[in-house]
Each structure stands twice: as C-alpha cells, then as structure tokens.
Amino acid sequence: MSTDEDTQPAPRTAPVRLAAGAAEVTVQPDNGCRVGSLRVAGTELLRQGAKYGCFPMVPWCGRIDHGQFRNGGRLHQMPVNAAPHAIHGTGRNLAWRTARTSATQAAFTYDLSDPAAPWPYPGRVTHLVELAEDGGSLTLTMGVEAAADSFPAQAGWHPWFRRNAFGDGADVRLDFAPEWQEERGDDHLPTGRRILPRPGPWDDCFGMPRGVDATLTWPGRLELRVTSRTEWVVVYDEQEAAVCVEPQSGPPNGLNTAPRLVTPIDPLEISMTWSWRELS
Template sequence: MSTDNTTQSASRTRPEGVRLAAGNAEVTVRPDLGCRLGSLRVDGLELLRQGDKYGSFPMVPWCGRIDHGRFRNGGELHQMPVNAAPHAIHGTGRNLRWRTARSSATEAVFTYDLADPVAPWPYPGTVTQQVALAEDGGSLTLTLCIETIGDSFPAQAGWHPWFLRNLGDGGADVIVDFAAEWQEERGADHLPTGRRIPPKPGPWDDCFGMPRGVDVTLTWPGRLQLTVASRGEWVVIYDEQEAAVCVEPQSGPPNGLNTLPRLVTPIDPLEISTTWSWRTLS
C-alpha cells in the first residue's frame, strides 16, 4: 500500500482520534493508542468494548504469544519483552503512537517505524494500516502491511477486536458461529502443541484453522449481525470474558514466528486484510 500522499486532514484529527463516517456507521481510530479502533457504531449502537486497552487493536509484528518471548531468524536469537509472563504477547504496535499519513471522510492510513525506540523490533521496517469504510456504511475493511528496509525477518499481522457480548437495553448476548477445519490443541502454557484436533465447543481461548479464509458470524439476536471475513487462514476466538468476545483474524497461529515463520523480504512484504460487514435485524 502506498503512503506517498501524506496530506493529513486536520479537521478529522482530534485528540480523541480520527473519525470516519458513512451511511449509518461511524468509526473512530486512535493513532495515539496503538492505532486501535476506539469505537465502531452502527445505527447508534456501540459494538466495541470501550477503554484504552480495548476497542480493536492491530497485532503486529506478531500475533498472540511468542514462547518465552524468544524467536530465531536464521542463526540469530531475539528476545522480546515478556509482557504476559512467561511469554511476549500481541506484538509491539499496540503500544505505540502511529502517524496519520492521510485521511478523508471514509478512509485513513497510518504508519509506524518498526524500530521505534519505545517498543523496538530488531529489524528496520515500516508498518501501515489502512482503515476504510464502504461508501454505503455497510462494511469496514482493515489492511495491514509490513515492509522491511533491510534484512528479511519473520513476522505476523492480525487484529484483536473486543466485541461487546451484549449491546444493552435488555437484548440477548451475542452468538458466535463458525466452521473451522481444525483447532490448534492448546497446551497448559497457552501455546499450540503442534497437534491439530477437531474443533471443540467453547468457551475458547483457541486458534482455529480456516484454510479457505476466515469466516465468522456474530449475531446479537434481534439487533445486528456482523461477519468477520479474511483471506487469512487463522483465527483466534476468545470468549472467556464476561464483557466481550474476540474474533481475531491473523496471518499465522500463536507462536508462529517459531513454528510457521513467514519471511518479510525486500521484494515480498506481508499484507493481510479483514472485512467486517453488518446488517441490522430489527
């Protein structure tokens, strides 16, 4: 994705974020809080759990946990900060202030430097996130791109949305529906064991394989239905929290920097997109 156009719409950038709107949908992006979506409202209904740690944040340059925070790139062993002992979790991008490269009424592009001293990655490069609302306000597409400006390195990218379990006003809790081909068996250390097992019923804090692309539906009965789709083949479902459920499309499984490395090279950046589409049921 090109970010040559660095014209920023100051009128759309406020202390509380960059606001996009179309049809009956509004999105607020917080570049100052790890480029997370701080809000997604459809027909006046807030769909994301509120708070600086919630919303929906990009997981980059890795997703989920890294075993004890360590990964190898060839003969080099790297140690990432352990922030979910004994592991490192969810990448560095969510801890940084991103730069707004450009924005309009329905689309914005943000970047950060992988070597940012606040949360450094051992290889120089650039991460870009594009947030785009459809003109009719019926869907939202998020795209992440990781590029190197030097050596090749393994990386992952994905998203960690905190969808509200209940939209309030006496409505029923959300129903999560999906058909995965397998579930990554989770060990006592919360990392995949390497065994693929038939999908088990929830509650989940588990990674699932969907080789034909991620396709998960969330239904708030009588209120709204939202589909999370991606060409990515992996999704983590987390529904062990009372307030929210998470549907996390990503480019590889947890600990994938070690078990299924995908190299970012000077001629082959990593790019992944997810589209959330919705319809009201009332």
C-alpha cells in the first residue's frame, strides 16, 4: 500500500549495471538499493524518478499502525512518514554497501543498526540481484539476519511498472487470481477480515497461498510474469503512470498482526522473479 508523501534521496554514486541478452538492469545502492531501471529490448519498464523504480521494503512492508509495534513486552516507535502511520521500512532511505558484482549478478548489504535507520535491533539485510544469462528473467532475493535478540520483520519489493511503457496508448493489463483480499479499513490498514477479491482500482493486499503469480501484459508488445513463493501481494494501481505488484512476506501491519520472528538461527528470506517474453 503506497503513498507519495515521502521523499527519497538522489543517488550519490554511479549505479551498478547488469546486462545479458536484450536486458539491462541498473541498481542504485546509494538510493535504497532500488532497481532504478529495467530495459528490455531498449524499452524502459519501470517508472523513472528518485523514489520509483523498484525498491526493497525492509524490515517491514506497507504501513505499521501509528508507527508502533511490539516485540514481547516492548513497544517500539518508528518514524511516522505516512501520517498517521510508518510505511515501507527504513532500507529504502539508506545507502547500501556493494558486496560483490559481476556482469549479471550483484549483492548488497546494510546493517540494521545503521545510525540513519531507526531500527531497535542489530542485524543485517542482504539484497541479491541476479539477471539470467539469457537476459530473460531477473531474480531478487532478500535476507534479514538477527545479530542478537530476536525481532519481528518483513521484507518485500515495491516495483512501479510503467502503465504505458511503449508509448502507443495501450495500457498494461494485470492478470492474477488471489484466493482472498484483505479487507481495508478507513485507516488504510487490513481489518483482519478476509473477503472475496473485489474489482479495482486497488491499494490492497491479497492472499495467494500457493505462491504469488501475476502477469502484466502490454498488448502486442511484452508479457512479464511476477512469481514468488510468498503468499502475500499488494497491488496498487490508483496512479495513472504506473501499476505496482508487490510480493511481500506478510500483510501490511504484519509486525503486529502476523509477526514472523527473525532469530540468530532462523533468518527471514524472500525471493521474487520477473520473467518476460516479447509478443511482437
């Protein structure tokens, strides 16, 4: 679930570029480790701009109720950046460290105890970006590790796919078949009630217990499939410029309603793959 109220820093160093086949990917480690560009056969598929592309959501996804969550008996307050809530984690606001790169792969990390990231537990986040050797798919994998105390966490991605990427007036079509939709309250948080999926436009979370599987089709041009083993996906298509399909490890406000504890021996890991084929 999304907002335009936040602002993002501009990249301070050159991005990391990956290329294979007809695909080119750029990653901006200094701008929240977002995938800033995905070009297939010369066409940019991601909305451009400092806060767009595809950014990691970590150590939580979507909104936290009034920015607060509990871990056992301890109440923590995160910065409210989508009043009255906190949204999309802290990782997208940080400069990540580039751990390694090759022609088609790159790995990045940041410490949860980074002074610029107000997270109360030490640990590390890793983001692996892998472009297939044939240039036909991109896989993103994120891991969250605890260094000491256990804590609840989430991870996922927020891509902004261009609605009319080919400039021919044909908007992208989204096809997916969720088993349920999380009812959204007036406060933009799930109420805890699961309902039958409703027609869009959406800023909503859906359940796909057999794994996220969604297809974006630019008619006559390109088909892009989003897959992930996780069962949660947020779809945001209320803006004219882009459509967002966001696999994530739990629902919005999940630190409170469906906490997944990360421990020193049980990290959180999530992966997502985009695969595409040209239609013309």
